[in-house]
Amino acid sequence: MSRTPIIAANWKMNMGPKEAKDFLAALKNELSCECKAVDKVIVPPFVTIPAVMDTLNGCTCLGVGAQDVSDRDNGAFTGEISTTMLNELGCKYVVVGHSERRQYHGETNAYINRKIKKALAAGITPIYCIGETLAQREAGELETVLSTQVVEGLEGLTPEQVGGLVIAYEPVWAIGTGKTASAADAQAAHAFIRSVVEKTFGAEAAAAVRLQYGGSVKPANAKELMSQPDIDGALVGGAALKADSFAAIIKAAL
Numbered sequence: 461m462s463r464t465p466i467i468a469a470n471w472k473m474n475m476g477p478k479e480a481k482d483f484l485a486a487l488k489n490e491l492s493c494e495c496k497a498v499d500k501v502i503v504p505p506f507v508t509i510p511a512v513m514d515t516l517n518g519c520t521c522l523g524v525g526a527q528d529v530s531d532r533d534n535g536a537f538t539g540e541i542s543t544t545m546l547n548e549l550g551c552k553y554v555v556v557g558h559s560e561r562r563q564y565h566g567e568t569n570a571y572i573n574r575k576i577k578k579a580l581a582a583g584i585t586p587i588y589c590i591g592e593t594l595a596q597r598e599a600g601e602l603e604t605v606l607s608t609q610v611v612e613g614l615e616g617l618t619p620e621q622v623g624g625l626v627i628a629y630e631p632v633w634a635i636g637t638g639k640t641a642s643a644a645d646a647q648a649a650h651a652f653i654r655s656v657v658e659k660t661f662g663a664e665a666a667a668a669v670r671l672q673y674g675g676s677v678k679p680a681n682a683k684e685l686m687s688q689p690d691i692d693g694a695l696v697g698g699a700a701l702k703a704d705s706f707a708a709i710i711k712a713a714l
């Protein structure tokens with residue numbers, strides 16, 4: 461099965477509305493719609509999403525996502541953002557389970573699973589982040605960690621739902637550190653993740669689910685990573701804050 465590559469810019473706590481508008485103007489100069497063969501997604505901070513939508517003005521060339529979502533519908537949950545709100549803004553994607561949220565906000569697989577279910581119920585595609593820490597890799601726990609994150613994070617989903625997901629494999633030791641997994645190590649981890657999806661949800665889901673690599677992806681390493689058979693795109697942090705380097709990564713997926 462051929463899977464459309466998907467490149468997403470996780471802006472984290474960077475880029476207010478004004479900077480985002482400047483970024484999008486610069487990105488427009490770098491890219492033309494010849495890049496339709498690649499799904500491109502911008503994931504701004506919540507407060508920047510309306511400015512991004514205004515600038516896109518209905519153009520569907522870029523998808524827009526949120527960096528997180530609540531596992532509740534509405535009510536007394538200070539600081540939380542619901543799927544209804546994301547839908548009202550026009551978000552098509554939501555990042556869930558990013559290692560920074562696991563690390564700094566104590567998010568567990570079970571909690572992330574509830575967010576994934578909320579997103580799917582609202583018609584929003586989750587970008588589900590998984591990955592091991594350096595200590596876990598060095599202790600030989602890579603496969604146990606990844607399979608637990610897949611099985612617990614996706615518990616209760618149908619094979620169709622899993623086939624429509626994006627799973628981002630982001631080794632924690634490679635995020636924002638400048639260290640990238642070698643293409644061979646990244647491919648091995650992606651192939652393993654796909655095998656766990658196959659064992660748990662069947663061959664069709666495994667063939668359809670898109671797997672992104674994340675962790676210090678930059679123009680110089682993007683092509684080699686994305687030419688691996690089980691790597692279907694990239695989740696990009698630092699290198700997605702500049703329009704020229706984000707555009708170069710998109711072009712590397714073509």
Ligand code: PEP
Nearest residue numbers: 635636674675676697698
């Ligand atoms: C990320 O946090 O999702 C990420 C991949 O960051 P960076 O590209 O900066 O390592």
